Structure formats: C-alpha cells, structure tokens
Amino acid sequence: MKNEMPNKTCIMLVDDDSSILQTTAMILEEEYNVLTCSGGKEAIYKFDDTVFTVILDINMPDMTGLEVFEVIKTKNQYIPIVFHTGYDERERRIDIRRHFRPHAYVVKGGDPEQLLDTIAGAVESYKNILENVKLNKTLKERNKLIEEFNRSLEDKVKRQVEEIQRTSRLKKYVSPQIAETIISEGSDRYLVNARKLLTICFSDLKGFTEASERMEPEDTVTLLNEYFSEMTALIFKHGGTIDKFIGDGILIFFGDPINYENNAERAVRMAIDMRKITQELRKHWLEYGSSNIDICSGINTGYVTVGNVGSEAQMNYTVIGHQVNVAHRLQLEAKAGQILITASTLKGIENMIEVEEIGNVKLKGINKPMQVYSVIKYKGISCGQND
Secondary structure, eight states: OBOOOTTSEEEEEEOSOHHHHHHHHHHHTTTEEEEEESSHHHHHHHOOTTEEEEEEOSOOSSSOHHHHHHHHHHHOTTOOEEEEESOOOHHHHHHHHHHHOOSEEEETTSOHHHHHHHHHHHHHHHHHHHHHHHHHHHHHHHHHHHHHHHHHHHHHHHHHHHHHHHHHHHHHHSOHHHHHHHHHHOGGGSSOOEEEEEEEEEEEEETHHHHHTTSOHHHHHHHHHHHHHHHHHHHHHTTOEEEEEETTEEEEEESSSSOOTTHHHHHHHHHHHHHHHHHHHHHHHGGGTOTTOEEEEEEEEEEEEEEEEEOSSOEEEEEESHHHHHHHHHHHHOOTTOEEEEHHHHTTOTTTEEEEEEEEEOOTTOSSOEEEEEEEEETTEEOOOOO
16 A cells, blocks of 8 residues: 655555565655555565665565665665564674665564664665765766866966966066056067067166175064165056066166167166165165165177076076176176167167267177266256265
C-alpha cells in the first residue's frame, strides 16, 4: 500500500511476510509516506527518486534482500538501506555489514522506537547527502562557467599583461600626468626600442662622498631621500624621464616617451631649477655638517638608443650610446654649481639663456674636443650659480 501524504518523506518497506509488512507500516506511517513491497522484484520495479530510505528484509523467496540491495545501489549509490531481518546471529550480522555496508541492521521484533530512530537517522543522512550532491553539482556548473570564462579571457589577459607591465614601469620614469596621457592614448608605441634624438642630462652632488664619510648612515639616507624627492618633482614638472638614480647622481632624458619640440630648453630650465633648489637645501644640510655639497650637471643633445635593456629577470628602460657618454663626461668636468652644455644643446635656445663659452674641451674618453658652454642664467632670471 502507498499512502499519499505529500508533506511526509517517502520511504520503502520490503518484506514477504504480509503481517510484518502491515504491522511495521502502521508504526512508520505516523511519520512517513510508506511505499510497501511484498518482494524484491516489486521493490526494484517501484524504486525511484522519491524514496529517501529503504527498509529491507533479507530472507525472501523471489530475491534475497542482499540481491535487492546490490540492484538498488546500482540505481542510487547514496540511498540508505536498513536491513530489517529475523537474523540475530552476531557473526551473520557482522558478515553482512562487512560485505554490504548497509546504513543499519535492525532485528525484527525489537523496540519500535529503535526502528523509528534508525530510520529517522537514515532519512536525515540522505537529505544531507542530497544537499551536498546538489551543492557539488552547482559548484561544478559554476566552475565550468568560470573555466569557459577564463578560457575566453586568456588571450585578452595575455595581451594586457605586457600592457600593464609597461604602464607600471612608465609611472616610475615619468610624471603621473604624462603616464596617464600615454595610458589613455594606448601605450603600444611607447617604451619600445628605438634610435631617437634626445637631450640627456647627468646631475651629481659634488662633495657628497666626502661629506657622507662624516655623517651618520641615517642622516645620509635622509639627506639623499630629501634631495631625490625634490629633484624628482622638478624633473616631472619639466617633462623629463628618469632613467636611473646612480648613487647621489641622476640620469634624465627628454624626448621619450613624449617628444617635445623644446627638449633642450626643458632640460636646461630643469637644471637651473635643480641648482636653485639644491642651494636652498644646502641651508638645511648645515644641520648634518654638509654645507660643501652642491649640484653639477652635464647636458648633451644627440641621437641615442633608447629601450628595454637587461635580461628576462630584470629589465630597465634606459638610454645608451656615445651622446649619453658625452653628457656624463660633461657632468664629471663640471664644477660645483656649474651646468655644462654642448653646442648641440645650445642650438636653438641661444636667445633664451645666458652662457659663458668654455671653449674646446677634451673630455675624458671622448676622442675629439667639444665646444662646451656654462649656463649662467635663463635670460631675465638669475639661475643661482655661485659667483
């Protein structure tokens, strides 16, 4: 018999003894919808997904309960099956549990409450299993969607990784404003290897090495950080690109990644401002006993190679070439507070700055003497060089 009680959980009761089948069903029907079967074949035929637990007799004429167990488990591996049998021999129970692993083994004729408790535990266990199965199915579906989504994005992400790396590097070299402009325009054409006409500036602190020998390490670091912070702000203000910090020196270039029409003018204006700010900082550096520190700069304009140089583990966006070496040698030649420039840098800005002609100078490591000028001031503006 099958009672239609939609609010109750359905369980299956299988027994070939009609009196036991009826009596047991009456006990269970207070809590469950009981689907009764008088034999194993009937149970296999009627079993479906609405059943939450099977109570199964073992000794039946058409099929044994053990045979029914194996068939039902092939249909639903998770369904709890409780053996309800007259077999009370301990060894027999142990053997059945070892080989078939039922949810429970209940002897007929025992306390009805024991049977009810056992079935309640089986039903609750199956509900938890179904919930877990449902959750796992949902997770698998979501994971599948995520995998498909990731696959569709893989190429796009791969293309963007290099872009992100380039823009991250970019923000280390140029001002945030320039970086944002480049990023908004698309940076594929920026930070690439090329030969370009640039203006190169080397600046260095004269007297810093000697002063640092008398300073505490903490004071040395504080002084340098203060100096570099001020210089970085000036470099970005004038549109320069920081190549690298070298000890107490800085290598800067103009014309890449943004090319201006007045790269040389920007470089000279920057050097003048750097000299002025450094002289203001010197008053503060007296606290460290470092009044003799001053800046010197060398500026040159010419064609150089600019791009990413290094290894896969470490890359730097830098400038290399003869014209870079010239700027460096100029800086080494410069005295404290002096800004030395070449004729190629002066060309086109002669009317903007006042210079002192140094003449042909043989720079170390440079074969031919070069015409060198010392920047006195930006016309109409005193540039702060020591007399």
